[in-house]
Amino acid sequence: MSNLLALAILLLSTTPAPTAGDHSFCSDATYKRDSTYMSSLRSLAGALIKDAARLHSATGAAGEDPDRVYGAVLCRADTAGADCARRLQDALGAIDGDDGRSPCALHRDVAVYSEMYQLRFSDRNFLANFSNAPEWVDVTNPDPVPLAMAAQFDERVTELLSAVADAAAGQPGRWAVGEAPWPSSSSGDRDRTVYGLAQCTQDMPPDHCRACLDGVMAERRQKIGSGKMGAALFGARCTMRYEMDLQFFNVSGNSKMVSLRKKKNRAFIIIATAYSSAVLCTRLFFWLLSVRRKQKRKMNLMEEPENMNEILRQWRIEDASLEFSMYDFSQIADATDNFSPRNILGEGGFGPVYKGVFPDGQEVAIKRLSARSRQGLIEFKNEIQIIAKVQHKNLVRLLGCCIHEEEKMLIYEYLTNKSLDHFIFDPIRQASLKWKRRIKIVDGIA
Known part of the structure; x- marks a missing residue:
């Protein structure tokens, strides 16, 4: 009994x-x-x-x-x-x-x-950006370690999961398992062991796999109470799990367990070091390439205003009859109230047009060329030369230009009554512009 x-x-x-x-x-x-x-x-x-x-x-x-x-x-x-x-x-x-x-x-x-x-x-393409949503956290073992040791336990789990995540990202199969010792709360008892697993879908590059697992670990810190002895963390692209004193996975002959014990796994150290070195070298290469491109671009920007001034100087010598001015960027910024949206007159395919007022009261229209146009110095100079040579009483007059770093601007006289198309294509205003008057305008331009 x-x-x-x-x-x-x-x-x-x-x-x-x-x-x-x-x-x-x-x-x-x-x-x-x-x-x-x-x-x-x-x-x-x-x-x-x-x-x-x-x-x-x-x-x-x-x-x-x-x-x-x-x-x-x-x-x-x-x-x-x-x-x-x-x-x-x-x-x-x-x-x-x-x-x-x-x-x-x-x-x-x-x-x-x-x-x-x-x-x-x-039906949404969550694969393109390696989205791990939706994520879910399941506390598999809610029993906590003693409260006085909870913070140290959480730190130990984070250390283990980070090591396992590094190993998983560096493996072709994108998965790894590991273990970490945890001292017993009672003297004389054997040490306990925390086991961990990390896995990503195999199509993920190492850096995306590691970033995905970092996100999962962040979810753990936010959603799991301190000191919990077991939890599983899921997502569409990667997963993690840890347990105290429960080796919940099988170690196959093709994988080795990451160990945080004193006798570390040399194979893991070599793999992790090689992977980290490769990532570091790759990042260093692209950083140096980026710095070189920025420096080259900066030099081009410094040379461009000087080249433009030289081009315009030679142009003035070639055709001294042109009435043309070079404006400072500060003059244009002050005239347009620092390019205030309130001063925009319109916007075309090459950029917006602003109304500006100079200190002497002169009103101007400023065409600010978009950086997307990628217009070079020679092309810009040719455009100015063509416009300047067709100056006419019935055409808007080009007053000058402004060059500042990547900025290229044309300064025209401001027309209070706007351009001719404002009247021609308006169903109401076009009545005030008879055909006889239109023919006179055409003859005047020709």
Whole structure:
């Protein structure tokens, strides 16, 4: 009798191993059975599940807008291929309307997260920017470590997950597992161990995988209380999990465990160092390239006003009859109230036109050429020369120009009654401009 009682007490006091529960997200938009969207979804899902059985993750798209479907599936890397495919197929059956088991059945944007797999299918292209949304955090073991040690425990978990994330980003399979010792709260007891796992879909470049896992770790800090001994963190593109004293994963012959114990894993150190060095060298190369381009651009900007002044000086010598002025940028800025939107007269394909008033009361129209035009000095000079040579009493008069760094501006006299097209193309005002008068204007210009 006493033996049976002891056995009953033992069974009642045994805590089952924590597992991550299922969770799903879905949008409000739905699709109909046997629709084109459902056909695209099933075609894509079949291809991705087949690839995931071999690679443990897959992404892709199928169909044409507005029935194009984007998808990402991921099975935990320590699962067998056939088991992975079966789990994903069961999840697909629950969301594509076959049996109505899921509240997200027939929804156009749906994500399902479980301990051993995760998937997302959507009519939005979440693959382009490596979006991990929607993210979900599940506290698998809510038991906390002693309050006095909670902060140190959280720091230790962060250290472990960061090391595992580094390893996962550097591995071709984009996954890694690890362990870290944790001292027992009671003297004389053996040290405890924290285990961790990190995984991304294999299509993610190392830097995007690492950034995705950083985002997941940030979610952990925000949504999990201090000192919790186990949690799983899910997203459409990457996932993480840690547990105290529970090695919840299997270590295959193709992977090595990252260890934060005193005897560190040399293979991991070499991989992490090589990866970090490669990333550093790549960033340094692009930084130097950027600096060189900026310096070259700055030199061009410094030379450009001098070149323009020389061009205009030579031009004046060639044609001394032209009445033309070079204005300072400060003069133009003061005249337009620092290019205030209130002073905009209009905007054309080459940039806006501002009204300006000089200190002597002279009103001008300033054409500010857009930097997008990429107009060179010679082309700008030719434009000025052509306009200046066709000066006429019936044409707006060019007064001068202004050159400042990338800025190129033409200064015209201001016409109070606006240009001729203001009258010609206005259904009301065109009545005041008879054909006889129009012919006189044309003769005057010719």
